[in-house]
Amino acid sequence: MSQTVDRALSILPLLAQGPADLGQVAERLGVHKSTALRLLRTLHEHGLVYRQQDQRYRLGARLFALAQEAVESxxxxxxxxxxxxxxxxxxxxxxxxxxxxxxxxxxxxxxxxxxxxxxxxxxxxxxxxxxxxxxxxxxxxxxxxxxxxxxxxxxxxxxxxxxxxxxxxxxxxxxxxxxxxxxxxxxxxxxxxxxxxxxxxxxxxxxxxxxxxxxxxxxxxxxxxxxxxxxxxxxxxxxxxxxxxxxxxxxxxxxxxxxxxx
Incomplete structure (x- = not known):
């Protein structure tokens, strides 16, 4: 479980550099595309990443909202x-x-x-x-x-x-x-x-x-x-x-x- 969380969290700094497709995410994590897709779907469900029409992923609005709430608190x-x-x-x-x-x-x-x-x-x-x-x-x-x-x-x-x-x-x-x-x-x-x-x-x-x-x-x-x-x-x-x-x-x-x- 800890490895899964670590991999999922590793996606966020990657997308902070700009949108990336499934292959790029899998390559950066060193995992199969199916594993990367599963992680991305989970993050997407929580609003932390967003899939664009060109099938690339970027950081989701929920992540920015959480960051703002944290700063304000x-x-x-x-x-x-x-x-x-x-x-x-x-x-x-x-x-x-x-x-x-x-x-x-x-x-x-x-x-x-x-x-x-x-x-x-x-x-x-x-x-x-x-x-x-x-x-x-x-x-x-x-x-x-x-x-x-x-x-x-x-x-x-x-x-x-x-x-x-x-x-x-x-x-x-x-x-x-x-x-x-x-x-x-x-x-x-x-x-x-x-x-x-x-x-x-x-x-x-x-x-x-x-x-x-x-x-x-x-x-x-x-x-x-x-x-x-x-x-x-x-x-x-x-x-x-x-x-x-x-x-x-x-x-x-x-x-x-x-x-x-x-």
């Missing part, structure tokens, strides 16, 4: 929380998780710093979109048209002299974030607070959440915080792998990350 906060706690224990600083909803970026989880100096951020509270590292990561993943439209609607308050001053500067920074795969807020919201962020991605590679490590400069310098980027990104990749259900989700190489740090 996932709770990124529940999956991420143990990783956030572990990261907080390792580095000792405040760790956040944020998502974007209706052009607003919200914190959905927080692990407090072990140091007596605490941040005033709260779960459910919107973040400062134009300066926060998590916001930059989430907005940078939008399409170019969406990024531009959002930038034109935003106000750009100068919280500190390091705040993003206007839409052009914001779009330029988002382009950098897209290219390098991480973001910072070095005194842009509060002069005394620095922050680094990394994206959490779904199975399709899109950013579903963003996480960050923040610390006051009386505890660590900006350079010392930036040195935690490899650890932060490894944690984000671990969450991404678990969230997407992909054990082979690529993890960034530490040496390359170290070169990225300014």
């Amino acid at each position: 996932l709770d990124v906060r529940e999956i991420a929380h143990p990783h956030l706690v572990a990261l907080g224990e390792q580095c000792g600083h405040t760790v956040h998780l944020a998502v974007i909803e209706d052009s607003e970026v919200l914190y959905i989880d927080k692990v407090e710093s072990r140091y007596p100096v605490r941040m005033y951020s709260r779960i459910g509270k919107p973040v400062a979109v134009t300066v926060a590292a998590v916001a930059k990561l989430l907005i940078a993943d939008l399409s170019e048209a969406e990024r531009r439209a959002l930038a034109e609607r935003l106000d750009f308050p100068m919280y500190t002299p390091r705040s993003t001053p206007n839409a052009a500067a914001f779009l330029k920074e988002l382009a950098t974030v897209r290219e390098q795969g991480w973001a910072t807020d070095l005194g842009g919201h509060e002069e005394s607070i620095n922050c680094i962020g990394a994206p959490v991605r779904g199975a399709d590679g899109r950013v579903v959440a963003a996480m960050s490590v923040s610390a006051p400069n009386v505890v660590v310098t900006a350079d010392e915080l930036l040195a935690l980027l490899p650890l932060l990104r490894r944690t984000a990749e671990a969450i991404s792998r678990e969230y997407s259900g992909n054990a082979h989700h690529p993890a960034p190489a530490t040496p390359a990350l170290q070169k990225e740090i300014p």
Whole structure:
């Protein structure tokens, strides 16, 4: 029975590459056509594959519906929380998780710093979109048209002299974030607070959440915080792998990350 299930499941990645006929499926599985046909019929009955008029098979609509239902049932906060706690224990600083909803970026989880100096951020509270590292990561993943439209609607308050001053500067920074795969807020919201962020991605590679490590400069310098980027990104990749259900989700190489740090 296990061999039958294994063979049936092996058909799905094959058809994900495009429609295939009975002979191609049998050849790929290394079985007789009658065996391949029996497997295909079973998958067809469950809506996982569909036979076209040209007698080739492709993935069925039921498979996509199941995938969508699985994605919608996932709770990124529940999956991420143990990783956030572990990261907080390792580095000792405040760790956040944020998502974007209706052009607003919200914190959905927080692990407090072990140091007596605490941040005033709260779960459910919107973040400062134009300066926060998590916001930059989430907005940078939008399409170019969406990024531009959002930038034109935003106000750009100068919280500190390091705040993003206007839409052009914001779009330029988002382009950098897209290219390098991480973001910072070095005194842009509060002069005394620095922050680094990394994206959490779904199975399709899109950013579903963003996480960050923040610390006051009386505890660590900006350079010392930036040195935690490899650890932060490894944690984000671990969450991404678990969230997407992909054990082979690529993890960034530490040496390359170290070169990225300014």
